[in-house]
Amino acid sequence: MRTQSSRPPILTESPSIAIELPFDAPATLACGAWLKNTVCLISGRTAYVSPLLGDLDSADACQAYTDTITRLIATVGTRPECIAHDLHPDFYSTQFAHYYANQHNLPVIAVQHHHAHIGALCAEHGITQAVIGIALDGVGLGTDHTPWGGELLYSAGATFERIGHLQPLAMPGGDRAAREPWRMAAAALHHLGRVDEIMRRFPDQSAAGTVTTMLQQKLHCPSTSSMGRLFDAAAGLLNIAPVQAHEAQAAIKLQNLASEYGHLSAPLSQGHQIHKDNILDFTPLISWLSNQHDTRHAAAVFHATLAAGLAEWAVLAARQHQLSHIALGGGCFHNKLLSQQLVNLLTRQGLKVLSAERLLPDDSAISLGQAWIAAHHMKTFNKHARTY
Template structure:
């Protein structure tokens, strides 16, 4: 289970191993990292293969801001977040030097995840690399050492925290281990953030969470009013739980995706941990509407055991409610929920929604046009399938087989799409991103969540500004409100031969379409406030440019700042809705 190395200088020995291409498991504050030299492509590729990571980007640690500037074009807001006491990973615009010298760290993306040292052990490694100089000047001097720092969580399991556990579970992943005798009492991954790059933002724009964990949890989020204590169990992906006490909400650290049994256990432990450290027994529980989620089942089991109410909260209502909770508002607002998928109150797969939200109540007043999902859940991982769905809607089904001949099953997709009862549909914004990426050949199969959207965004940034598509969308009224259809935009992309230009056109048109759709709905509903939620708002154009445009049109725009806009913030919204529902008189 591991052989103790006889060494008088574990720091120097660890650095030597890293510089000679080994992968070292290093114990940190919230668990272990798997670490290698980011400048060594063989080591990076070996780590990628061992973790089964596909093309998913790695975060890297550098010595200081001066060193970070060598690898990224840092905006003032990004520097402030990087150097903050919380030390999150910050997604920054990478320089060409990254692809030239840190090959394989962040392939096909325009961003690199950077972080600075945050434990004495990290500083000792960089001090040793600097030649162990006297004084403190070295802390601000440029260093060439760049370390890949990825969570030691084999196979999507929870982060490894214990020394003996590391020797057993990381066998075959790590070549060596650097440990200490301080136990990790609460598992906690690195936080990940984005900050505004535009000069228009100044210092006023708050950074946004991609993942809220180390450095920020269990920091409370202040609510507008006191209510019953609610334990909310979150969503299926990017799970986090939330416990309220009085007028405070305590959102747990990022736990992970509940398709892994170990993560399900970790979720149960996180819920118990919050109850223990806050000395609170919940007076109600809240959960997603999906009956098959482990989070839903755990919530119902706890409610039954404690004899307290269990409140189901629709996924997209919870996204908007999370934003309202941190801004201490109750509505009415126009909620714009754009994400990958969530179970709708009608049993459908929602993900591009306009909701009129007023406290515990909501009404669906608009949605994106539905796209068929050929192969069901398979389509969410294969953008070429969503592209085929778009071609079928465009009346170009005959183009599917020759266009995607290299993809297994391409010849059968047309037959599947011709039978609506075999193809569920979705209003998901994420699937429209996938369809665009598939049509442009940017990404036909995904190795990790939102890969197609991230690569599409990076390509658009590389091209620069572009004119929006001519008549790129339509809006029509149906029984669920205003339906925004982007099919005319996809028709243009289907014939585009320059993927970068196509990606830029997609973003320019999408921004214009969303702006008009949202403003028209707000006027129709006589609402002056708009709340934006859902994972698609991690796209920089949607995160920063769309709010600016909506503000310029006279709307007050609320966005997620203290919790992630993605499913990592869902539990906060669930708890808030439950509190509203349990208020006297509701």
């Protein structure tokens, strides 16, 4: 259950961003996600992405959201022929999508969060062929109803396949673990078989004993493949951000420390493993990190090892599927240090990297990805409909 926020919605009167598409698409309204929300309307060969609305966590934000959709439809002068939304049923954007579709008798298409991240990149770059996507963020509901966030995807227009993911880690307390990185560090210690260290490492956390019991008994500890939570675990183990005052604070501190190190570090030798079921496992890196005291050096090695593991993962997938494009989407790619190291490694292998340019890599691009994927669905449907 998401908590209500007292922050006002982020509103702006700046014009929509127009993304030119490589084909004429059915008129599609995409409703975005929950955090950093935008909406998108496709008209002909142009996708119009609204200004950033912010998080849909208050009545005022939701009212601004519905007003923006009304304004966008009127400004563009196109009535939607289909509606797209995130898989998560509790998002206001999802509920609005179903309401609007019912009111106007329109088809509604659910789009998986990370597929949308990769779809946004394909739309922005006009890439209609299949790509390998690396989607890294805090959380997005997966098709198996678990929280995803470190995904390797084969993405081809309307369809995708989850061909790999990060080694899952428990989230003791669910969403609360995203606000308190020490909990993710505790989960990492439990994963390493060192649960007895939790209370000793976090004596200032009154819930340390409770979290230890939760992990041992698997109580309210959903499993996640999230890269964002892996960053939190690392920050918690280095004791640089046991509790976050704002979103991504721990990850930003890690990036800053790595940048302060002064020079690029080599990745940790054997710091990652790729299991036969294509799970990318950074357990060796986390084990090493848990014993480090030089936080700058540790943060630099952490970034270098992540980049090396992700690059190997993507290269193997590209060769297996005989593809040349790698799309990098999700909020973790705000991290310029990780992004640049990964891009350098991939381009050295002769791969073409798709990164966010006109839009940001985070959830503000989700609506564009939803619209792109839904438009492909509708094109396929219309083509088959004409056959009979």
